[in-house]
Amino acid sequence: MASDAKTATSLWSGGGSPYAIGSKKFGMWLFIVSDMLTFTALLVAYTYLRMSTATWPTPFAFSPSIIFSTVMTLVLLSSSLTMVMAVHSMSHGDRGKTVKWILATMVFGSAFVILHMMEWMHLIRDEKVTPFSNPWGEPLFGATFFGITGLHMTHVTIGVIYLGIIAAGVGRGKFTYEDVEVSGLYWHFVDLVWMFVFPLIYLMSVKM
Amino acid sequence: MASHATHVHTPPSGFIRKYVFSLDHKVIGKQYYFLALFSVFLGMFLSVLMRFHMTYPDAKVSWFESLWPVGAPGGVMTPELYLSLMTMHGTIMVFFVLTTAPQAGFGNFFLPIQIGAEDMAFPVLNMLSFWTTFLALLVMCAAFFVEGGAPLGGWTAYAPLSALGESAGPGQGMGMNLWILSIALFCGASLMGAINFIATTIDLRVPGMTLMRMPLTCWAWFVTAILSLLGFAVLLSAGILLLMDRTAGSSFFLPAGLVVNDQILDHRGGSPLLWQHLFWFFGHPEVYIAILPGMGLASNVLSVFARKPIFGYKAMVYAILAIGFLGFVVWGHHMFISGMNPYTSIAFSIMTMAIGVPSAIKTFNWVGTLWGAQIRLTTAMLFALGFVSLFVSGGISGIFLGQPGLDLYLHDTYFVVGHFHMIMGVAAIFGMFSGTFFWFPKMFGRMMNETLGKIHFYLTFIGVYAIFTPMHVLGIVGNPRRYADYKTFEFMGQLLNVHTFMTHAAIFTAVVQVLFVINLFWSMKKGAKAPDNPWEATSLEWSIPSPPPFDNFGGKHLTVQHGPYEYAVPGKEKDHVMQVDPA
Secondary structure, three states: OOOOHHHOOOOOOOOOOOOOOOHHHHHHHHHHHHHHHHHHHHHHHHHHHHHOOOOOOOOEOHHHHHHHHHHHHHHHHHHHHHHHHHHHHHHOOOHHHHHHHHHHHHHHHHHHHHHHHHHHHHHHHHOOOOOOOOOOOOOHHHHHHHHHHHHHHHHHHHHHHHHHHHHHHHHOOOOOHHHHHHHHHHHHHHHHHHHHHHHHHHHHHEOO | OHHHHHHOOOOOOOHHHHHHOOOOHHHHHHHHHHHHHHHHHHHHHHHHHHHHHHHOOOOOOHHHHHHOOOOOHHHOOOHHHHHHHHHHHHHHHHHHHHOHHHHHHHHHHHHHHHOOOOOOOOHHHHHHHHHHHHHHHHHHHHOOOOOOOOOOOOOOOOOOHHHHOHHHOOOOOHHHHHHHHHHHHHHHHHHHHHHHHHHHHHHOOOOOOOHHHOOHHHHHHHHHHHHHHHHHHHHHHHHHHHHHHHHOOOOOOOOOOOEEOOEEOOOOOOOHHHHHHHHHHHHHHHHHHHHHHHHHHHHHHHHHHHOOOOOOHHHHHHHHHHHHHHOOOOHHHHOHHHOOOHHHHHHHHHHHHHHHHHHHHHHHHHHHHHOOOOOOOOHHHHHHHHHHHHHHHHHHHHHHHOOHHHHHHHOOEHHHHHHHHHHHHHHHHHHHHHHHHHHHHHHHOEOOOHHHHHHHHHHHHHHHHHHHHHHHHHHHHOOEOOOOOOOOOHHHOOHHHHHHHHHHHHHHHHHHHHHHHHHHHHHHHHOOEOOOOOOOOOOHHHHOOOOOOOOOOOOOOOOOOOOOOOEOOOOOOOOEOOOOOOO
């Protein structure tokens, strides 16, 4: 829009973005702030309920539960690396490579979701964990587990679809570097959320 | 995607693109305005029914039965129906009127124009935001028509009642699910709107429009958007957990040992207080989401019609920021009677009192603006003055309620009802009325009828004080709130007469609003053609035609040289300097 910043005397006096980033990227940052609060509220609720329950269970054995979830964590971390490579390729204008790296990110993301579903199925079928009951007492253990990881998994799934749209667009020469970078922001954010979920939900539930 | 659309300068042709799925912020602003107008009349209709029931609990009204065959058998309203009317009145008014009209309605229309932009930063997101709100309203209204009817738990949906499902009463089944779904949709819509408002304010100001040259309306919309961005995110979480409790059998908000219908529930481990914390972390900022745009607007209108610069512009800006910040650290004052540690109460109480400081700064600055002024008493000005009056009346009772000791007594009485209706309800509505009369010429290109407007103002002003002042007295005497029928309580005695008075005042005030509707729609068609700047105001919207062209400024590249309130500048011929006038 109004880009003639000639009369502008400072970054904040109008006529351009004071953060020197596009509005889309700024908008994504704002979304991340908001979504961060949504997750924070869930994690605070989890903390609140756990703190007020004397007999909160810690049922996850190191093997296989923690090893399995560590593999999931590594898969998600790897997807962030491939996303960085995608943004990097796009900054050089290499659309072919960008699409390949985004596809790699989507593969890792999908692998995370599939591993997560396997873990859920195991917990539901073999361990009889549901949002309302589990073998270890406190029913809220299952509710917080499924609620928080479920919302995170939804974010990963939406992210894979979002990246698919971006990859298709980049392939057809439609999207710009900023679009790829903005999708990267979202992806890294979802990854970062897991870095809070993993210790709080898994590592703090290791069988003592 | 979104940002490309701002480069398109040709207006869309075709009815659908122009008026329904429009990307133009001005059309979307009007869509929001009319959505809120519909909602406010729906909400007012519900409140009149409630007041009617308070005074005539045994009255047989045949069309009650045709509307609510279960809720009003034989035309007599059941307590359950009364509670569902109360819940829906509160929800519709808070979300679809107070949150929607001042921010999304006027803000959408005037924020881009006042900062010199051609549109919002993300026009597509803007359109999605409106239609999501529309869907949310439809889902909310659908709650009336499902089995069991609308929910009963109040607009705060306190757990455990809200988490139990049908066993807690009719309306707590499907109706409550729809309520949560509607609120979740509304959270999404507000998030989209908030991102748009913040990005627009930061990125799209024309050269020379520094932050400190923005009209106070823009400051208010900007800070309100930040509150929405942070507040609704938490409400969404609370909604997710509540929905899980209701549909997945979890017990986030359900403690052990609950007995419902003589049966001990199987739930355990949850905490009803958790809901209150999550809800009020959103709920208190929500109060400021409703009132801040009105404050910005009143500041603007007072300055224009006092023909003086706003007193203490910078102080006003810092006061808005302070109120926005403090709004996030006082949610506990809604929970003094919920069983809170007294030390926590003291902390929340001190923070609550602290909000009195920026609020008083604003009030004194409004009075300072009026001091010694040549006031032009237009209808917009009258409503802005009414806003200040109601803000003070409602704010002072807030100081009472901020004291834990007093709140223990007053919390579940009509005092609270009077308090929040004064400040959050009617004051904000007066802000909207003022905005309507002030901006109508720019929005629709015609003037509203001033005589009719003034009659409407005086009658409404008297009416709302007649409804809500007695509530404070009733509360101090000890009249509990949320009861459907007081006739059976001996201690109510002579107080019933006060209820009757309030009911008649409410019906009177509701009928008076017909004057406004007539004025609005008549003026749209038949009002006198509006000049570009009928009020001799200075901000950017008054430097363009009424109504504004599709891209607002006709492709002109503006630069802003002046602050927003340069009235009565010494040594100038005219009594006001437009923001776009040469330096």
